[in-house]
Amino acid sequence: MDTIERTIERIEPLDEEAMKKAKNRQDNLTKPIGSLGLLEDLSVKLAGITRNPMPRINSKAIITMAGDHGIVESGIGIYPQDVTAQMVYNFLSGGAAINVFARHVGAKVIVVDMGVKSDIRPAPESHQDFIVKKIGYGTKNMEKEPAMTRKQAIRSIKAGIEIFEEIYKRGCDVVGTGDMGIGNTSPSTAITAVFTGLPVSKVCGRGTGIDDEKLKRKIEAIENAIELHKPDPADPIDVLSKVGGFEIGGICGVVLSACANHVPVVVDGFISGVGALIASKLHPEVKNYLIIAHKSAEPGHSAVLNELGLSPLLNFNMRLGEGTGAALGISIVEASAKILTEMKTFEEAGVSKAKGE
Amino acid sequence: MDTIERTIERIEPLDEEAMKKAKNRQDNLTKPIGSLGLLEDLSVKLAGITRNPMPRINSKAIITMAGDHGIVESGIGIYPQDVTAQMVYNFLSGGAAINVFARHVGAKVIVVDMGVKSDIRPAPESHQDFIVKKIGYGTKNMEKEPAMTRKQAIRSIKAGIEIFEEIYKRGCDVVGTGDMGIGNTSPSTAITAVFTGLPVSKVCGRGTGIDDEKLKRKIEAIENAIELHKPDPADPIDVLSKVGGFEIGGICGVVLSACANHVPVVVDGFISGVGALIASKLHPEVKNYLIIAHKSAEPGHSAVLNELGLSPLLNFNMRLGEGTGAALGISIVEASAKILTEMKTFEEAGVSKAKGE
Numbered sequence: 001m002d003t004i005e006r007t008i009e010r011i012e013p014l015d016e017e018a019m020k021k022a023k024n025r026q027d028n029l030t031k032p033i034g035s036l037g038l039l040e041d042l043s044v045k046l047a048g049i050t051r052n053p054m055p056r057i058n059s060k061a062i063i064t065m066a067g068d069h070g071i072v073e074s075g076i077g078i079y080p081q082d083v084t085a086q087m088v089y090n091f092l093s094g095g096a097a098i099n100v101f102a103r104h105v106g107a108k109v110i111v112v113d114m115g116v117k118s119d120i121r122p123a124p125e126s127h128q129d130f131i132v133k134k135i136g137y138g139t140k141n142m143e144k145e146p147a148m149t150r151k152q153a154i155r156s157i158k159a160g161i162e163i164f165e166e167i168y169k170r171g172c173d174v175v176g177t178g179d180m181g182i183g184n185t186s187p188s189t190a191i192t193a194v195f196t197g198l199p200v201s202k203v204c205g206r207g208t209g210i211d212d213e214k215l216k217r218k219i220e221a222i223e224n225a226i227e228l229h230k231p232d233p234a235d236p237i238d239v240l241s242k243v244g245g246f247e248i249g250g251i252c253g254v255v256l257s258a259c260a261n262h263v264p265v266v267v268d269g270f271i272s273g274v275g276a277l278i279a280s281k282l283h284p285e286v287k288n289y290l291i292i293a294h295k296s297a298e299p300g301h302s303a304v305l306n307e308l309g310l311s312p313l314l315n316f317n318m319r320l321g322e323g324t325g326a327a328l329g330i331s332i333v334e335a336s337a338k339i340l341t342e343m344k345t346f347e348e349a350g351v352s353k354a355k356g357e
Numbered sequence: 358m359d360t361i362e363r364t365i366e367r368i369e370p371l372d373e374e375a376m377k378k379a380k381n382r383q384d385n386l387t388k389p390i391g392s393l394g395l396l397e398d399l400s401v402k403l404a405g406i407t408r409n410p411m412p413r414i415n416s417k418a419i420i421t422m423a424g425d426h427g428i429v430e431s432g433i434g435i436y437p438q439d440v441t442a443q444m445v446y447n448f449l450s451g452g453a454a455i456n457v458f459a460r461h462v463g464a465k466v467i468v469v470d471m472g473v474k475s476d477i478r479p480a481p482e483s484h485q486d487f488i489v490k491k492i493g494y495g496t497k498n499m500e501k502e503p504a505m506t507r508k509q510a511i512r513s514i515k516a517g518i519e520i521f522e523e524i525y526k527r528g529c530d531v532v533g534t535g536d537m538g539i540g541n542t543s544p545s546t547a548i549t550a551v552f553t554g555l556p557v558s559k560v561c562g563r564g565t566g567i568d569d570e571k572l573k574r575k576i577e578a579i580e581n582a583i584e585l586h587k588p589d590p591a592d593p594i595d596v597l598s599k600v601g602g603f604e605i606g607g608i609c610g611v612v613l614s615a616c617a618n619h620v621p622v623v624v625d626g627f628i629s630g631v632g633a634l635i636a637s638k639l640h641p642e643v644k645n646y647l648i649i650a651h652k653s654a655e656p657g658h659s660a661v662l663n664e665l666g667l668s669p670l671l672n673f674n675m676r677l678g679e680g681t682g683a684a685l686g687i688s689i690v691e692a693s694a695k696i697l698t699e700m701k702t703f704e705e706a707g708v709s710k711a712k713g714e
Contacts, residue, residue, distance in 0.1 A: 030447055031454055032436075032565035036681065037654060037674030078711040079389075086708040090387055095701030097388055103699075104692050208389035208711065297394060315672070317394030324393065331688060335461050342460075344452030351443040354435040354565065 003158045004253075008283045010260035014048030022047035022054075028345040032354065036339060038313070039332070042291070043340040046333065049264045049289050050173075054341045057334045060107035061167050062176040062323040063254050064091060064098055065160070067115035067247035068138030069183035070147065071225070076218040077183050078210055081138075084182045085118045087322075091180070092126045097320055098178060099128075101327035105334070107176065109323070112163060114156060115139065115246030133159035135246040139187070142225040146242045147187060153241035153249055160253020168261045175258050175265055176293070176330050177251045177272040178323020183207075185298060188274040190222045190243035192300040194231045195277060196307050203300035205270075205319075236281040244278075251275025256282065259289040266333060268326040269296035269319065273304040280308060293329025294318055360515045361610075365640045367617035371405030379404035379411075385702040389711065393696060395670070396689070399648070400697040403690065406621045406646050407530075411698045414691045417464035418524050419533040419680040420611050421448060421455055422517070424472035424604035425495030426540035427504065428582070433575040434540050435567055438495075441539045442475050444679075448537070449483045454677055455535060456485075458684035462691070464533065466680070469520060471513060472496065472603030490516035492603045496544070499582040503599045504544060510598035510606055517610020525618050532615050533650070533687050534608045535680020536628040539565075542655060545631040547579045547600035549657040551588045552634060553664050560657035562627075562676075593638040601635075608632025613639065616646040623690060625683040626653035626676065630661040637665060650686025651675055 022044045027033050034040060046055040066088050072081045090096040091111045102109045110129040113120050117138040122130050135156045139147040148156070164175065185207040192203045200222045206215060222243075229242035240249050252275045258265045259279070267276045267290050280286040287308055294314035295301060305312065313329050346353050379401045384390050391397060403412040423445050429438045447453040448468045459466045467486040470477050474495040479487050492513045496504040505513070521532065542564040549560045557579045563572060579600075586599040597606050609632045615622045616636070624633045624647050637643040644665055651671035652658060662669065670686050703710050 029454075030444065030452065031677050034566065035675065035677040036454065037676070039673060039675065080709050080712070083709050086706070087387065090701060090706040090708055093701075093706070095387065095706050097386075097393065097696060097700055100695050100699045101692060104688075104695055209391065313673075316396060316670075318392065318396070319394070320388050320392040328689070328692065331461075332685070335458060335685065338457050338461055339454060342457045343454055344447060344450075349443070349447040349450070349452050351447055352437050352440050355437070 003161055007161050007256045007260045011283045011285050013285055014288050015051040018051050018053045019044050019048040022340055025340060029343045030346055030349045030351045039336040039339055042333060042336040046264055046337055050262050055337045056341060057173045057337045059171040059173050060330050061110060061172050062102050062107050062178055062326055063110045063112060063163065064178035064180060064323045065112045065114045065247035065250040066180040067245050068117040069181055069187060069245055070139045070141035071143060071186045071221060072183040073141045074143045074221040076186050076214065076221055077207060079182050079208055081117060081182050084180060085116050085120060087180050088116060088120050092122050092128045092130060094128065096322060097324050098322035098327065101324050105327050105331040107327055107330055110167065112250060114159065114250040131163055133163065139245055142243050143221045146229055147244055148241050150237060150241045153237050153244065156246045156249025157253040160250040161257040164254045164257035168263065172263055174330055174333055175254065175263055176268065176323050176326030177254060177275060178268050178326055179247050179251065179271040179321045181245060181247050184245050184271050186218060186222055187243055187245045187248060188271045189300050190225055191239055191274045192303050193226060194233050194239050196303045198303055203303045205298040205300060236278045240278055248275045252278040255279040255286060259286050264291055264333060265289055266291045266293050266326045266329040268293055268323050269321055270298040270301040271321055273301055277304050277307060291329060291333055294325035360518055364518050364613045364617045368640045368642050370642055371645050372408040375408050375410045376401050376405040379697055382697060386700045387703055387706045387708045396693040396696055399690060399693040403621055403694055407619050412694045413698060414530040414694045416528040416530050417687050418467060418529050419459050419464050419535055419683055420467045420469060420520065421535035421537060421680045422469045422471045422604035422607040423537040424602050425474040426538055426544060426602055427496045427498035428500060428543045428578060429540040430498045431500045431578040433543050433571065433578050434564060436539050436565055438474060438539050441537060442473050442477060444537050445470065445473060445477050449479050449485045449487060451485065453679060454681045455679035455684065458681050462684050462688040464684055464687055467524065469607060471516065471607040488520055496602055499600050500578045503586055504601055505598050507594060507598045510594050510601065513603045513606025514610040517607040518614040521611045521614035525620065529620055531621050531623060531687055531690055533623040533625065533680050533683030534611060534629040534632060535625050535683055536604050536608065536678045538602060538604050541602050541628050543575060543579055544600055544602045544605060545628045546657050547582055548596055548631045549660050550583060551590050551596050553660045555660055560660045562655040562657060593635045597635055605632045609635040612636040612643060616643050621648055621690060622646055623648045623650050623683045623686040625650055625680050626678055627655040627658040628678055630658055634661050634664060648686060648690055651682035
């Protein structure tokens with residue numbers, strides 16, 4: 001756990017001084033005080049995270065982590081498991097939703113194989129960043145045995161940390177998280193139920209769009225897994241190992257490393273939210289570094305956001321994952337930073353202030 | 358009224374065939390059906406508006422219309438009236454929020470003097486588009502006399518039409534509306550009250566941030582204006598002339614012309630919403646061409662959206678105007694078009710579909 005502990009130790013509270021300076025600047029920009037609402041608050045938060053009253057966002061990265069899930073054997077979904085690998089190839093050739101959104105907002109996509117069931121062989125012409133950190137060829141079926149060993153859980157978090165440290169070295173001002181893994185709403189639902197104490201039936205959704213019968217099976221399988229392994233909510237690594245996923249551990253690691261490096265984390269939907277939730281259970285300051293991109297259509301996501309005490313930027317009824325919501329969120333975050341740094345103050349623009357100000 | 362009538366006559370229902378084709382393509386893109394939620398619906402709407410199942414958004418324009426308001430004399434605000442002109446200069450020098458947001462989303466800002474109280478003399482080095490269509494040097498104080506003559510109301514709408522026709526000729530795939538005018542939440546509130554039948558006190562807000570005493574005065578002044586002129590909600594031009602504003606008429610004209618040319622209109626906040634509402638009262642199909650960028654913090658905006666029967670994309674508690682919300686909305690609209698046109702289908706990407714599809 002050395003890497004994980006060292007990373008956690010570096011996570012600091014937000015920089016109050018930078019936030020005060022940013023707030024003061026916001027209040028002198030050529031607009032009525034508070035009239036850009038949430039974007040003003042967001043820019044102040046950015047100042048606190050980056051420890052810079054004039055935060056600049058130049059390099060934007062989205063890390064899309066892929067993994068397979070043994071629980072698929074239990075008949076909880078409608079897509080064949082091969083789709084995880086097929087979608088990774090789709091990411092690498094630039095044809096998936098995350099590629100479109102990332103290009104739109106000017107972010108780089110880094111695709112990571114955290115534990116896809118087959119080996120991914122990128123086409124020689126692929127220009128997409130691709131990293132292999134395979135912790136295993138898919139998790140075990142948690143309905144019957146722990147999804148992974150404790151060692152694997154630790155390795156998955158470490159892998160996430162290593163990946164972000166590398167990206168950070170090359171320059172990264174904001175990072176978005178993303179996931180791909182057929183079946184991964186099941187471990188995410190299990191983790192949500194364990195940390196929130198809510199019944200599985202309350203936090204379980206239809207994932208890619210399953211019918212009532214499959215939903216019943218999914219709830220039952222998740223309940224069986226929790227009943228069988230009794231994950232300990234006071235031990236986040238225990239939860240991740242017993243009912244988690246390799247990409248979820250990877251996302252947790254990315255979040256921890258970003259926090260340690262004072263980089264804002266734009267969290268995608270349900271699966272990313274669960275990865276961030278585990279990170280927040282490892283260090284309470286993590287929450288302050290998170291920007292929730294959107295509210296997923298998956299019911300479990302609301303429970304995750306409640307547990308984190310955070311509100312989403314967007315509410316578009318999306319449920320795709322991949323980092324698609326994070327990409328849109330990154331654009332909003334960037335807009336908020338630009339308002340703070342590029343707008344003129346009343347004095348600079350020669351505009352009169354309100355009476356009494 | 359010739360120009361206005363001719364424009365209205367060109368407004369058609371959305372193209373059902375293009376929408377069907379777009380929906381069909383959405384359902385074959387490499388994602389679970391419906392998993393991009395609102396963005397999928399938006400892309401289908403775009404297809405219907407543009408009559409193109411593969412809508413492309415290249416040229417983006419935001420038209421920010423400025424005007425002054427006689428009601429300011431009645432002591433309803435906290436900013437000096439000169440701020441309207443000062444902010445126009447700020448727009449022209451690129452230092453205002455709308456400039457920052459427009460640069461962020463790659464849109465052009467066209468600033469229009471629809472009726473600022475003083476003459477605007479752009480600095481020779483200004484590269485911003487600036488159009489003068491001055492209908493008057495500010496409206497009259499509607500608490501005492503009609504804000505403008507019927508002729509002026511018609512001229513303001515015509516000016517908006519002429520401006521957009523010109524922009525459209527040079528190429529425009531999406532247009533955002535925006536406003537600047539110290540005091541302009543007062544006419545907007547009056548128009549909202551007249552069209553919805555709601556009491557002024559229910560739809561009147563604090564604008565740039567007035568205190569309780571000013572709010573009382575504002576409500577009273579608006580009530581007095583409505584009582585005195587009795588604007589006829591069945592005659593939108595009557596409403597605009599008696600309790601409106603030059604920039605509001607201009608926005609109405611832009612909306613009408615965009616609809617006639619099959620260009621999607623991204624409507625900013627309260628003032629723009631009121632301009633669009635007047636347009637929708639002139640032709641019922643207008644509503645289908647509108648995309649509501651965000652829900653303003655001004656209470657009257659909810660009433661306007663209710664009357665239009667439309668929901669906002671964003672809910673950021675913003676209340677600045679200028680087209681700032683529209684700029685952010687344009688980026689979302691563009692993302693939705695790119696999803697439809699740039700993502701690969703299951704077949705193209707070699708990805709398996711869900712069982713049973």
